Amino acid sequence: MFYLFPFGRVATADGVIIYGAGEVGQSFVRQLNVLNLFPTIYMADKKFTSPQTIENIRYVPAEEVPSLPNYPIVVASVKFGGEISQSLVSQGVSQDRIVTIDSSYALEESQVEPHSYNWNEYYNNAEGHNEVHFHTYLEPLMNKYHFDFSNVLDFACGKGRIAELLSTFSGSLTCVDTNDEAIAYCSERFSNKDNVVCKVSEPESIPVDSGSMSFIYSWDAMVHFDYRSIDYILTEFSRVLKSGGQAVIHHSNAKGHSSFEADKNWRKNPHWRSEFNAQDMAHICQKSGFIIEEQLVIDWGVKSLDCISVIKKR
Ligand SMILES: C[S@@+](CC[C@H](N)C(=O)[O-])C[C@H]1O[C@@H](n2cnc3c(N)ncnc32)[C@H](O)[C@@H]1O
Structure with missing residues (x-):
């Protein structure tokens, strides 16, 4: 499965926060590294216990997200987008900054012809x-x-x-x-x-x-x-x-x-x-x-x- 970064729905900014370091988050980072859209990329996940920078990615524990710079937050989960978004809002993060994805961003490896795509x-x-x-x-x-x-x-x-x-x-x-x-x-x-x-x-x-x-x-x-x-x-x-x-x-x-x-x-x-x-x-x-x-x-x-x-x- 390939997960498309929600280009076009994420505001232009000096940085972005990817919430979730699983398959979806990794897929997002690969796309962002090609395009160089955001000079700063944070990746947050519950599994990280302390901040660490590897190459251009700053890995941070999920609980630090509310104190990070005011960048857009892209939730890298199809299943738990709503839940994570609610939890962030309850921690004081503005809803406007949060972008979630639905299953239309998860692509099968097989090819979709341009004439069958929903434009x-x-x-x-x-x-x-x-x-x-x-x-x-x-x-x-x-x-x-x-x-x-x-x-x-x-x-x-x-x-x-x-x-x-x-x-x-x-x-x-x-x-x-x-x-x-x-x-x-x-x-x-x-x-x-x-x-x-x-x-x-x-x-x-x-x-x-x-x-x-x-x-x-x-x-x-x-x-x-x-x-x-x-x-x-x-x-x-x-x-x-x-x-x-x-x-x-x-x-x-x-x-x-x-x-x-x-x-x-x-x-x-x-x-x-x-x-x-x-x-x-x-x-x-x-x-x-x-x-x-x-x-x-x-x-x-x-x-x-x-x-x-x-x-x-x-
Ligand atoms: C990205 S949109 C571009 C539309 C338009 N040219 C524009 O600039 O706004 C791509 C369009 O190509 C059409 N398309 C894809 N394959 C096609 C084909 N084989 N013959 C004709 N139209 C096709 C799609 O239906 C879609 O409307």
Whole structure:
């Protein structure tokens, strides 16, 4: 079993306190050591009798937690989260500092495909970040390549936060995603825009006509796709793009990373990036009839974690 640290629910701070040094706590520490999110990490447990620092972790007895600095406390237990949280509150710790996890943070070793994952929490958190992603990454590429926006495809659009911005540039914009609830949301969201069409797609087939698209973009979705899925979906991109059509693909660059070894299970890697990299993309493009115009390696919480490939159908 692998226990995912509740990234996104823990406030940014100079340090964090992990309450529980068992399998869950150890799993958290491994993830935090890769990401360097917190300069100070305390690990508290009843089994520690005196404070001790080993490498970057300060191990402390559980009863010392109320007197530690005011850092967020992440309870490393699925079963006893509520109980531990109550006990900490009764010792004077503010409830706001305590983060517990439920069983959705416990992952089987087996792989969950990105199209079967429940992205609801992501959709809610990501919405406010569309403008900064657009201005930082997509707009400079648009200015440089002058993409043909006559018929655009947003592949794996989610709830349409990027489509909201790109719809204003597009003659016609087709948004596709495997998640039918996300597509229902997009249909409602864009109901007043005549140039936007929203369609539920199958994991490996895109419901648009061959040669009908002038430009495809895919943002923060294929970062979770493995080699086989990207290989497959690029044959679909090739089918739906017209000759000379271009695509901007945001994908993982985690494979062969200098600061961690990427796992085959994307959910075990920093920011859930797949075991894939820029070289893999270049290889797939070469055999699928695409020219790589540019590969921009970018930081995503971790240095050089992601890559944006700009590709063109021959
Ligand atoms: C992390 S969300 C990103 C959504 C959107 N691009 C954004 O930036 O807000 C990933 C999305 O990819 C979709 N997805 C995963 N596999 C897919 C596939 N094979 N085809 C189409 N959509 C897929 C999921 O349903 C989910 O909406």
